[in-house]
Amino acid sequence: MSESGDHPPHAVGYARRLNAWDAAMVVVGGIIGSGIFRTPASIASQTGSAGEQLLAWAVGGVIALIGALCYAELGTRRPNAGGGYVNLRDAFGLVVAFVYGWNLLVVNHSGAIAAVATAFVEYAAAALGLELANPRPYAVGTIVFLAGINWFGIRAGSLTQNILTVLKLAAIAILIAAGLSTGGAPPPAAPAGPVSPFAFAGALMPVLFSYGGWYYVNDIAGEVREPQRTIPRALIFGMLLVTACYLLANLAYLAVLGHDGLAASKAPAADVMRHAFGETGARVIAAGIAISTLGFVNISMIGAARVFQVMGADGVFFRSAGILDPRWRSPNIALMLLASAACVLAFTGSFDQLLNYSTVGDWLGMAAVVSTLFWYRRHQPADAATFRTPWYPLLPIAFLLVVAGVVGTTIWLHPRDAGMGALITLAGLPVYFIWRLLPR
Numbered sequence: 123m124s125e126s127g128d129h130p131p132h133a134v135g136y137a138r139r140l141n142a143w144d145a146a147m148v149v150v151g152g153i154i155g156s157g158i159f160r161t162p163a164s165i166a167s168q169t170g171s172a173g174e175q176l177l178a179w180a181v182g183g184v185i186a187l188i189g190a191l192c193y194a195e196l197g198t199r200r201p202n203a204g205g206g207y208v209n210l211r212d213a214f215g216l217v218v219a220f221v222y223g224w225n226l227l228v229v230n231h232s233g234a235i236a237a238v239a240t241a242f243v244e245y246a247a248a249a250l251g252l253e254l255a256n257p258r259p260y261a262v263g264t265i266v267f268l269a270g271i272n273w274f275g276i277r278a279g280s281l282t283q284n285i286l287t288v289l290k291l292a293a294i295a296i297l298i299a300a301g302l303s304t305g306g307a308p309p310p311a312a313p314a315g316p317v318s319p320f321a322f323a324g325a326l327m328p329v330l331f332s333y334g335g336w337y338y339v340n341d342i343a344g345e346v347r348e349p350q351r352t353i354p355r356a357l358i359f360g361m362l363l364v365t366a367c368y369l370l371a372n373l374a375y376l377a378v379l380g381h382d383g384l385a386a387s388k389a390p391a392a393d394v395m396r397h398a399f400g401e402t403g404a405r406v407i408a409a410g411i412a413i414s415t416l417g418f419v420n421i422s423m424i425g426a427a428r429v430f431q432v433m434g435a436d437g438v439f440f441r442s443a444g445i446l447d448p449r450w451r452s453p454n455i456a457l458m459l460l461a462s463a464a465c466v467l468a469f470t471g472s473f474d475q476l477l478n479y480s481t482v483g484d485w486l487g488m489a490a491v492v493s494t495l496f497w498y499r500r501h502q503p504a505d506a507a508t509f510r511t512p513w514y515p516l517l518p519i520a521f522l523l524v525v526a527g528v529v530g531t532t533i534w535l536h537p538r539d540a541g542m543g544a545l546i547t548l549a550g551l552p553v554y555f556i557w558r559l560l561p562r
Contacts, residue, residue, distance in 0.1 A: 134446045136203055136344035136428075137276075142352045144280045148339045148421055149190075149360025151287040155418035156241050157332030158294070158371050159391040159411045166385035168325035170318075172376045175384070178322065179372050182329035183365030188521045190336045190361045192492045194354035195511045197340045199498055201349030203453075204432035205340035205425070206491035211436070213497035217554055220438045222487055223429055224550030229480040229543070230487070231426035232460065235419055236467035239264045242415040249409035261468040268420050269461040272427070275450035276345045279424045286417030293410025294367050297391055300398035301374025308380050323531040330528060331481055332368070335418070336361060337488065341425035345451075350508035423460060430456040438557060482529050483543045489525045492518055 140148075162175070169175045200208050207226075211219035242264055243257040254260065272279040339346070339356055346352050375384050378394045387393050391411065395403030431453030434444030443456040495511065495518050511517055533540040 134448045134451065136446070137451045138345055138347045138349075139275075139277055140280055140342070140346045140352075142355055144284065145339050145346050145352050145356035146360050146363075147284045147287040148280070148342065148424075149336050149356050150291070150364055151283050151417045152335035152338035152421045152425070153186075153333060153360070153364045154287075154290055154294070154367070154414055155238055155335070156245075156411055156415050157328075158368055159297075159407070159414070160389070161328050161332045162372055162375050163384055163387045163390045164328055165325050166381055168321055169381075170321075172381045174322070175376065175381060176369065176372055178325050178329050179368050180365075182326060182333050183361070183368065185326075185330065185521065185524050186333035186336065187358075187361045187365065188517050189488060189492060190357040191511050192495055192518050192521060193337055193340055194357045194509050196491065196495060196498070197343050197353035197357070198350045198509045199502070201343040201346065201353065202432075203342065203344035203428040205337055205343065205429060206487065207429050207432060209491050209494040209498075213494035216436065216438060217551070218490075219436075220433070220554045220557075221547060221550040222490065223433045223439070224553060225480075225483050225487060225547050226426060226429060227460075227463065228550075229546055230484050231422055232463040232467055233480055235265060235422050235426075235460075235464035236261065238415045238422070239419050239464070239468055240471075242412050242419065245408045245412035245415060249405050249412055251405065258469050258471060262465045264416070264419065265423075265461050265464050265468060268416075268423055269457055272420070272423055272457055273447075273450070273452065273454055275447075275452040276342065276424070279420065283417060283420055283424070286413055286420060290410065290414035290417055291367070293407065293413060294371060296410065297394060297407060298367075298370045298374045300403065301378045301394045302370075304398045305377045306397065307377055308383065320531065323528055324535050326528045327481060327485075327532045330485060330525075333364070334484055334488070335421075337491070338421050338425035341428045344428070354509040423457065423464075426460050427453045427457040430460060438554065480543065482532055482540050483547055485525050485529060489522050489529075492521055 162179075165178055166175055169178055196209050197205075200212065202208055204211075207219050207223050210222050239261040240257055243254065243260040247254045247257070268282075271282055336357055339353060339360075343349050343353060374394060375387075375390045378397050379387055379390060383393075384390055391407045392404040395407040397403075399406070430439055430443055431446065432444070433439035434441055434456060436444070440455070440459065443453070443459055445455055446452065447454045496515065499514065529540075
């Protein structure tokens with residue numbers, strides 16, 4: 123077992139226990155949550171035809187794959203815990219890295235964990251035919267349960283993730299098979315109109331939101347065996363698999379509902395399964411979505427805890443959070459702090475608006491991390507990175523330009539949410555300087 127390069131020889135470090143399959147399941151599990159089961163309906167309402175719908179998901183997959191290729195090189199350059207936080211610290215300094223981590227703690231990870239844990243409870247109840255007056259206590263219990271599993275280290279968390287990811291892929295396969303085999307979509311009511319670039323860019327943001335999450339494997343890079351080989355393979359395989367699943371799922375929706383029916387649907391996955399198998403089918407896919415959301419909560423807790431552990435070790439988070447459990451080699455204090463924040467949001471139900479604020483910030487954060495690739499290429503050109511982003515610098519520049527365009531469109535369409543997200547991000551600056559002034 124080897125240890126992360128961020129620890130002195132006498133300190134407890136992370137153990138490299140994850141193989142290529144584990145890393146690939148982290149990539150797939152971090153991307154696929156509930157988005158593919160719900161988001162296609164909102165995309166259909168913003169596009170003008172089935173062809174445009176599929177084009178949006180294909181373009182989103184290409185953009186996400188380019189981002190993953192950039193992250194693959196960053197992961198081989200810095201195969202340590204912390205992922206994008208470490209890259210930003212190297213390239214732009216501790217204050218920029220802190221603001222990135224601040225966003226993860228206050229909005230992106232804690233809010234997402236609370237929201238998706240609540241979604242898990244609601245879908246699990248639907249699968250069992252139950253009606254819950256208040257899902258919040260059960261969401262808190264879900265967060266505590268997963269935190270308890272991950273207390274015992276990366277092997278326990280990874281085994282749980284592998285099982286949940288295989289089950290969620292099985293649920294998507296059933297959905298695809300049901301939709302493509304039954305069909306029955308009505309013909310379009312009117313011929314497709316011309317594609318509006320502005321509307322298409324607006325539709326890409328929720329598509330990109332559904333493709334996000336590949337970065338979790340970089341967050342746990344300090345626990346991956348042979349990271350210079352494993353991380354690029356896991357990212358490329360995982361992104362290609364997810365893109366194929368997403369395109370086939372959209373084909374299944376369109377085969378049964380048609381473009382207009384998909385745009386009008388509030389639960390497209392349930393509608394497709396109900397069409398094929400009746401109410402039993404709707405309950406089966408509800409169980410599949412519940413499993414998918416549970417897997418997302420699990421990997422989000424695993425990855426985020428590692429980021430906050432590195433922040434604690436750097437002195438920009440609670441110092442105790444930087445300590446690893448000597449037996450399990452896991453950031454248990456950081457894990458408990460993260461779980462506590464998510465439990466508060468879940469119990470109070472105060473996460474809904476946070477998620478609206480997080481969409482723009484999440485992709486801006488990924489763009490900032492990708493931009494560090496230019497710094498590494500300039501200042502560490504002789505670094506023995508075993509993977510190099512192909513067609514550099516064209517692919518990183520293309521990724522940054524597309525993200526800038528999509529984010530700009532989203533800000534234009536939803537200025538209030540984007541503005542609040544920006545304020546939350548900027549609030550990290552005074553917090554950083556106050557924190558640095560506090561006694562250690």
